[in-house]
Amino acid sequence: MADPTNFGHDRLAHLLSDRLLKVPRFQRSYSWDDANVKEFLDDLENARSGKQSYFMGTVVLASDTEHSSRQLIVDGQQRLTTTAILLVAIRDRLKQLGKHDHANAVDETYLRRFELMQEERVTRLILNPVDAPSYERMLSGKSGTPNHPVVRCYEICKGHLMDLAPGDSDYKILLDMVDQLERRVQVLLALASELSEAYVIFETLNDRGAELTTADLLKNYLFSQAGRDYLALVERSWTTISSAFDKADDLVKFIRYEYMSIHGKVTMRNLYKSLQGTIGKTPVGIREYLLRLERALVSYLALREPDNSHWTGINTDVRDSLMANRRFGFESSTPLLLAAFRSWETEKAAKLVNKVTGWSIRSVVGGKIGGGQSEEAFCAAALAVAGGKATTQDQVRSHLSHVVPNDEDFTQAIQAYGPLSLARAKYLLARIERQIILAGGGNAEGLPDWSSTSVSVEHILADSMTRQSFESDDEFTEFATMRARIHNLTLLEKSLNRNLADKPFVEKRETYSKSKFTMTRQAGEPASMDVKAIRERGRLLARYAPAAWPL
Incomplete structure (x- = not known):
């Protein structure tokens, strides 16, 4: 004793x-x-x-x-x-x-x-x-x-x-x-x-009243309840988990997502109390929780890093999806994906990653992500997966129908979406480009890597254009709303994009014709380009969006 x-x-x-x-x-x-x-x-x-x-x-x-x-x-x-x-x-x-x-x-x-x-x-x-x-x-x-x-x-x-x-x-x-x-x-x-x-x-x-993070409180709880036999395991496991994060807030975020992948949505304020209730006070319960948390950590880190070794040997390519998740800051779907990797075989879960990213794109373009609505929906889907009630992609989507726009709404929404950061624009344009090629019966595998520094985003009508370049105030106002939307943006190899930014369209056409991107070559086909043509181009590109991110 x-x-x-x-x-x-x-x-x-x-x-x-x-x-x-x-x-x-x-x-x-x-x-x-x-x-x-x-x-x-x-x-x-x-x-x-x-x-x-x-x-x-x-x-x-x-x-x-x-x-x-x-x-x-x-x-x-x-x-x-x-x-x-x-x-x-x-x-x-x-x-x-x-x-x-x-x-x-x-x-x-x-x-x-x-x-x-x-x-x-x-x-x-x-x-x-x-x-x-x-x-x-x-x-x-x-x-x-x-x-x-x-x-x-x-x-x-x-x-x-x-x-x-x-x-x-x-x-x-x-x-x-x-x-x-x-x-x-x-x-x-x-x-x-x-x-x-x-x-x-x-x-x-x-008494949980000190200025400590949820991670600190949880660590204290685990050590206090571990007992002598499991103390070494708790120390080893907690060190492994906590050392994966530079900031305490990021560790807490992971702990919360892992909890929600099994038990449903919980606020940050109630997380610690909820964890105590589900872990229990027995050393065996502490052990099982930490081992589960370690397993979830493997999936969580892989979902944050496209080049993680976890994806080696998996036939499904998730790189574009993971890059998109990073660029758009998608996190509300994390509990669902953790539940899938815990409950489904890896290849099947990887396919869901791509599908969930597509649904998230639809949701953010349609204004459905934010305000807690999407997190509620994704947590409900996670519970269904964790409980064995959702074993297919269609069953998962049934829990997300109210936050994922249908094809018609998505087509309309993407025309109004923006202004776009260059990082987000590259991804959206690359997926649409791929669909343009596939719709024409071509092979999209030989395209330049859209995420590399060798590919840039080009403004068809120069971003620097002022009122003097347009015939009316209305025309300039319309241009201003479209200048940083997909209507006026295209992909271009950086080797071709030198000194193009402020040139008029007629001087860009020849360069566009040399691009490997179909949408860019097509953009250079007209002899001239005005606001009306840019508006029509946006409509044409939007038609490919439902197939680029299918339900």
Whole structure:
């Protein structure tokens, strides 16, 4: 049976001088921004001015089973790291003021100590692998990675100290700051014998009210409920999952989509509570959830990256669809696709990727994506797939009929869609180009890669044209509405597109005739081009849209 948790009072800097501490490798990185650091420094200054103690909340530590001499920081990482960085800045400022003995004392007492048996200086606070390199460089008096949060914190502390102690005679202000951190910045210390017990304490003390992300809360919950037998699995699995994301918000987004792929729509506000209810409190439930989350992560990362190795060996080409999803920011369909890759065989799920992208194009062009309507529909379809009630594409589409326009509505909507960014225009024009070729009995496989930098988007009537180029205000107004829609845009090889942008149409025609794109050669066939012709071209291109993105 584990020893009971010890509770007591301590002081913030004294924790650094009295113990060897470590941030667990699965813990989130240092995340205090400029405002957090400045608030901390201001609070310390106000407390010093009023000769008052300053309470900094609870610090929760746990024994490190890998290194018995160290303790793991479960709660208090941000405060302890900021304190250590401030002490590094104080040390460096003391050196600048010529107080080398004082600086060495700060370094030895709070930052690094010499271990006789190891015959080397040991860092008192070890940060996680993301933060450690910059922190260790600062300890050695070198510059860390620019704009890294740890380095930003140091720069703010350094500037603060320069203001407080600008001259040689002001060094005692720095010593008073050290004394304050050592003796007058109070914390409540909870010291647990096991990591899982430490997270139980953390969960109880924070009561979900601290400024933590859903990912932080979920991590704490998983560790607190894992039990001794599954603790190593939880640590390994959580490290694998969380390290796939640079930002906590992106991790939370993935967790939410995975939840919705099984249980239906949930708001971000209710996600953590919903997760607790579905995961349960048994170690076996924790294990099953994490293993499921790891499997979903494979599909999720593949859906975000066209060149992911997950697509190797799959006969269905999903690259264009994944590129489109990225360019249009399609995310509401993610729960549905995760459900399909979990419930269907891979080839069948990959085919659904292409179909769902086509439905999403119809939906966004028709103004149906946004406002939560599409997410509701896609989550309903995901539930049907997860529950085995939708096993075909047609059955999936039945849940999306109210957000996916029919052919007639889609044809009308795409003529009014825009203005288009060049990235989105390239995709839309490429799919229509492909359909033009197929409708003419040709082979579309030899087309240049639309997503490459070798293909550009060309304005048929120059984007720079002004009112003086048109016979009436009405004609110019109509041009202005169409200049960045498919009507006036075409694909062109960049090697042909040099210096064409502002030229009149009659000077572009010969270049268009050399293009490999059918729509571009066709655009150059008329002897002249005016607003009426551009309008008609938009209608013609729109006719191919239903076949390019079929229901």
